[in-house]
Amino acid sequence: MKIGIAGGGAFGTALGVALALDGNPVYLWARDADRVAQMQETRKNPKLPGVTLPLNMSFSAALEPLLACDTILIAIPAQTLPAFLTAHADALDGKTLVACCKGIDLKRMTGPASTIRDLVPGAQAAMLTGPSFAADIARGLPTALTLACADDDLGAILQTALSTTNIRLYRTTDTIGAELGGALKNVMAIASGVAIGAKLGESARAALITRGFPEMQRLALALGAQSDTLAGLSGFGDLVLTCTSEQSRNYRYGLALGSGSGFDQTTTVEGAATARAVRQLAHELDIDMPICTVVADLTEGKTDVSTALNTLLSRPLKEE
Numbered sequence: 001m002k003i004g005i006a007g008g009g010a011f012g013t014a015l016g017v018a019l020a021l022d023g024n025p026v027y028l029w030a031r032d033a034d035r036v037a038q039m040q041e042t043r044k045n046p047k048l049p050g051v052t053l054p055l056n057m058s059f060s061a062a063l064e065p066l067l068a069c070d071t072i073l074i075a076i077p078a079q080t081l082p083a084f085l086t087a088h089a090d091a092l093d094g095k096t097l098v099a100c101c102k103g104i105d106l107k108r109m110t111g112p113a114s115t116i117r118d119l120v121p122g123a124q125a126a127m128l129t130g131p132s133f134a135a136d137i138a139r140g141l142p143t144a145l146t147l148a149c150a151d152d153d154l155g156a157i158l159q160t161a162l163s164t165t166n167i168r169l170y171r172t173t174d175t176i177g178a179e180l181g182g183a184l185k186n187v188m189a190i191a192s193g194v195a196i197g198a199k200l201g202e203s204a205r206a207a208l209i210t211r212g213f214p215e216m217q218r219l220a221l222a223l224g225a226q227s228d229t230l231a232g233l234s235g236f237g238d239l240v241l242t243c244t245s246e247q248s249r250n251y252r253y254g255l256a257l258g259s260g261s262g263f264d265q266t267t268t269v270e271g272a273a274t275a276r277a278v279r280q281l282a283h284e285l286d287i288d289m290p291i292c293t294v295v296a297d298l299t300e301g302k303t304d305v306s307t308a309l310n311t312l313l314s315r316p317l318k319e320e
């Protein structure tokens with residue numbers, strides 16, 4: 001299998017490092033020619049401090065080497081995925097495209113694997129998702145992730161090919177569950193960050209995580225996901241990691257919102273756009289998604305932390 005990676009950010013590079021250290025030649029495409037030149041010359045990516053890029057990783061800002069690969073891991077922000085797929089749809093036809101991004105596309109209201117299926121119908125779509133920080137993967141720390149592919153035979157091939165000494169992959173055919181778990185946990189991570197940033201306490205965060213999980217399940221099951229997938233690495237596992245670690249950008253963004261401090265707007269925070277997509281989906285499908293809705297309102301400045309808290313606490317009392 002000839003493996004290419006689209007995206008020279010933290011995650012694409014980290015996956016490349018793990019796969020290359022396992023003996024796979026890796027072809028990484030990044031749109032930024034300066035970043036490519038820097039990685040080639042220094043064998044470093046500033047997004048992964050302290051990590052040396054193996055010599056069997058090659059880099060290009062031209063697409064040809066990437067498009068010569070049969071399996072392409074796509075690690076660019078979820079909201080940029082449709083434009084990437086549309087621009088290169090012909091060349092991507094027939095390839096195995098493994099989405100490594102987490103989010104719901106605001107225009108199409110679909111997760112990454114579904115977006116691939118819609119925009120490049122001749123490709124095989126898969127998802128690689130689950131609890132993992134790029135820095136951990138690149139440093140060789142152990143991680144367990146979900147490889148989702150509707151075609152189980154191809155899923156088994158990908159599971160073997162993309163597992164490394166530090167990445168243990170579990171397999172499912174439920175791509176909807178895998179893509180929605182990874183997208184929705186980012187919204188809950190923002191909410192958790194807000195709670196801690198606003199000094200509401202760790203009990204409040206535990207309540208948000210616990211009540212956030214059935215909220216994730218409500219939407220995911222309505223869209224065709226399987227409950228087991230949500231309870232696994234790509235759902236509950238990633239929810240726990242992202243809601244409790246300052247390594248998470250979504251969580252740190254929530255901290256900034258909650259404490260009223262500044263935040264670098266160039267940081268990739270997938271949960272903000274996804275919260276808006278979820279608010280719309282919840283409205284269209286008439287599904288109760290209170291935490292996602294207040295997160296969407298907070299990110300747009302339509303509410304403040306104290307009003308958001310009152311909104312959640314004044315909801316009718318009910319059975320657990």
Ligand SMILES: NC(=O)c1ccc[n+]([C@@H]2O[C@H](COP(=O)([O-])OP(=O)(O)OC[C@H]3O[C@@H](n4cnc5c(N)ncnc54)[C@H](O)[C@@H]3O)[C@@H](O)[C@H]2O)c1
Pocket residue numbers: 007008009010011012030031032047075076077078080083084100101102103132133134135267268270
């Ligand atoms: N960083 C992590 O720990 C981690 C872990 C798991 C999954 N992910 C997911 O991986 C995806 C990418 O995140 P990241 O951490 O690499 O972010 P990042 O901000 O480090 O890098 C994003 C990269 O995408 C590139 N990019 C942006 N728009 C593009 C476009 N239109 N076309 C091509 N390239 C474009 C940027 O130049 C940048 O190199 C996200 O969906 C994220 O949720 C990240």
Ligand SMILES: O=P(O)(O)OC[C@H](O)CO
Pocket residue numbers: 102130131132133134186189238241242247248249250251268269270
């Ligand atoms: O930094 P975040 O918040 O994008 O989270 C990274 C990964 O998704 C954690 O699994």
